[in-house]
Amino acid sequence: VLDLYFMPSSAAVKKLSGAFDAFYPDGFSPKKNPEMWEPRLLKAICSHAREGATLATWCVASAVRKAFTEAGFTIQKVPGFGHKSEMTVGRFEPKFKHRRSTTFLNSAEKPQSAIVIGAGLAGSAVACELARRGVQVQVVDAGPVGASGASALRWGVVHAQPSGDDNQLFRLTRSGLEMLREELLCYPELVRTEGLYQMARDGAELQKWQQQFAQLKPFSFPKDFLRLMSAEEAESKIGLKPRLGGLWHEGAGIVxxxxxxxxxxxxxxxxLLFNTRVGSLSKQGKNCQAKDAFGQIIAEADAVVVCCAAETANLLPGIELPLTRWKGRLSLLCEGALTDLKGAVTGPGYAIHSPDDWIGVGATYESADKQMSSEEAHCKNLSHLTDLFSQLTEADAAGFYEGFRCVAPDRLPVVGQVPAAEGFPNATGIYVSCAMGSRGTVFNELAAKVIAAQMFNEPIPLEADLLRAIDPGRFFKKPR
Ligand SMILES: Cc1cc2nc3c(=O)[nH]c(=O)nc-3n(C[C@H](O)[C@H](O)[C@H](O)COP(=O)(O)OP(=O)(O)OC[C@H]3O[C@@H](n4cnc5c(N)ncnc54)[C@H](O)[C@@H]3O)c2cc1C
Structure with a gap:
């Protein structure tokens, strides 16, 4: 796995997390490019070395070799190649071990088996990512088939969530979309990512976007990622003229x-084990056990990943994850209602016309204590349609798709290893992936890759501050 950081090395080092196998410092000469060879920077990079990690560099400057030695590398000067007579090689053999937060520290401790509870977007992604690493995976779900919770959605939109200040949500959704690319290539018949139009909610939002683009805020986007688009150009893309101009997300779309x-x-x-509800989790030595409501063991493995949306909190009572359920309804329109629309459009709500003529418009956001009547829900959804396309004032609904989104207070997903908490002292080997909110399509693969990397003590494919932003530990106190 190779992660590329396009930024000064002093900034990149603050964003690394996880452990690396090989180090190859190659930044011009220390005289021409002193920042790259700063002993403090080299030590900070090397603090991410996995035990036994190797080092190789053409540079033999004594200050550089001293920095590597102080960082825990045993180094040697060996004959170089090309026009270099010597080079430096090394192996990470620290005298003092760093206390790492990862659960499985060396290859002997790598998990051989895992239970994934929940067979929705989150659980299916984790199952694939762990199986790819040779883990024996058992998926358990209370429903009769895969995708029987919120992921029963027939078609959903998938796109990044831009913001002029490059906030965490934008950075996370951008990474999520990038990580999905390879995955989506496996299912060409289930994916339409030729682009997605995001209409501005009103004139003020459109003006804000125009100013941000003019001032390159947060930066200049590649045209094949995001660009401004007029309502006229949007019509040529999506087949219907939207009420306002907006943004074109190239490479986004529907799945x-x-x-x-x-x-x-x-x-x-x-x-796969369906129709089976997990009632509790427990630890027996190093093993994780999933039990039914009567305390009978359903499955036992080295690790467990809980992907049960809002029910995740019930399986981890000691850590009190603050998850809420928001009901969502999407109005399904009768065939012929939006024949001209190609693909999907978002903005104030969203509308999808899929290749198999499924038409969905919505969606409602209903809290447990404020549910709408069916009529109110349909009216709300149709008002989004009129907001998007002023020429469409009515449409017949054939029914609803409804489900429950799981949401955390900060609206970010909850992903990763569960740290020990006061009410949950032994959380080793327990991970969660939930709180995908309305963005399960864009977050699930990123979540699975983070969890697998944590389990296997690999470099985490996400910047450190974003990892902290989705960490399950952000909500509760660590034990003293
Ligand atoms: C109306 C609506 C429209 C949406 N539109 C979009 C969209 O366009 N794009 C988008 O990205 N997202 C959309 N979403 C959100 C998306 O559906 C969710 O983010 C996503 O499906 C969440 O996936 P999940 O795997 O976390 O949860 P779920 O799909 O809900 O899966 C959780 C699974 O856990 C199982 N489970 C729970 N408790 C237990 C237990 N104790 N034991 C065993 N199994 C258990 C359940 O049976 C379920 O299968 C929409 C949601 C709604 C409601």
Whole structure:
């Protein structure tokens, strides 16, 4: 796995997390490019070395070799190649071990087996990512088939969430989309990512976007990622003229969510156990156990990943994850209602016309204590349609798709290893992936890759501050 950081090395080093196998410092000469060879920087980079990690560099400057030695490398000067007579090689053999937060520290401790509870977008992604690393995966779900929770959605939109200040949500959704690319290539028939139009909610938002683009805020986007688009140009892309101008997300679009989840569960090769509700989790020595409501063991493994949306909190009572459920309803329109629309459009709500003529408009956001009547929900959804396309004032609804989104107070997903808490002292080997909110399509793969990297003590494919932003430990106190 190679992660590329496009930024000064002093900034990149603050964003690294996880452990690396090989170090190859190659930044011009210390005289020409002193910042790259700063002993403090080299030591900070080397603090991410996995035990036994190797080092190689053409540079033999004594200050550089001293910095590597102080960082824990045993180094040697050996014959160089090309026009260099000597080079430096080394191996990470620290006298003092760093206390790392990862659970499985060396290859002997790598998990051989894992239980994934929940077979939705989050669980199916984790099952695939762990199976790819040779883990024996058992997926357990209370529903009768894969994708029977919120992921039962037939088609959903997938895109980044831009912001002029490059906030955490934008950075996370951008990474999420990038990490999905390879995955989505496996299912060409379930994916339409030829682009997605995001209409401005009103004139003020459009003006704000125009100013941000003019001032290159937060930076200049590649045209094949995001650009401003007039309503006229949007019409040529999506087949209907939207009320306002907006943004064109190239490479974003729609996915057939439930089919994707089921195809992925099959592809993972995991063993699948449906109609089985997990009632509690416990630890027996190093093993993690999933038990039913009567305390009978359903499955036992080295690690467990809880992907049960809002029910995740019930399986981890000691850590009190503050998750809430928000009901969402999407109005399904009768065939012929939006025939001219190609693909999807978002902005104030969203509308999808899929290649198989499924038409969804919505969606509502209903709290537990403020549910709408069916009529109110449909009216709300149709008002989004009129906001998007002023020429569409009515449409017949054939029914609803409804589900429950799981949301954390800060609206970011909750992903990663569960740290020990006062009410939950032994959390070793327990991970969660939930609180995807309305963005399960863009977050699930990123979440799975983070969890697998943590389990295997690999470099985490996410910047350190973003990792902290989604960490389950952000909500509760660590034990004293
Ligand atoms: C109306 C609506 C429209 C949406 N539109 C979009 C969209 O366009 N784009 C987008 O990205 N997202 C959208 N979403 C959000 C998206 O559906 C979710 O983010 C995503 O499906 C969450 O996936 P998940 O795997 O975390 O949860 P779920 O799909 O809910 O899966 C959780 C699974 O856990 C199982 N489970 C729970 N408790 C237990 C237990 N104790 N034992 C065993 N199994 C258990 C459940 O049976 C379920 O299968 C929409 C949501 C709604 C409601």
């Amino acid at each position: 057939a969510v439930a089919e994707w989840v089921r195809a992925r569960l099959n592809r993972s090769g995991a063993s």
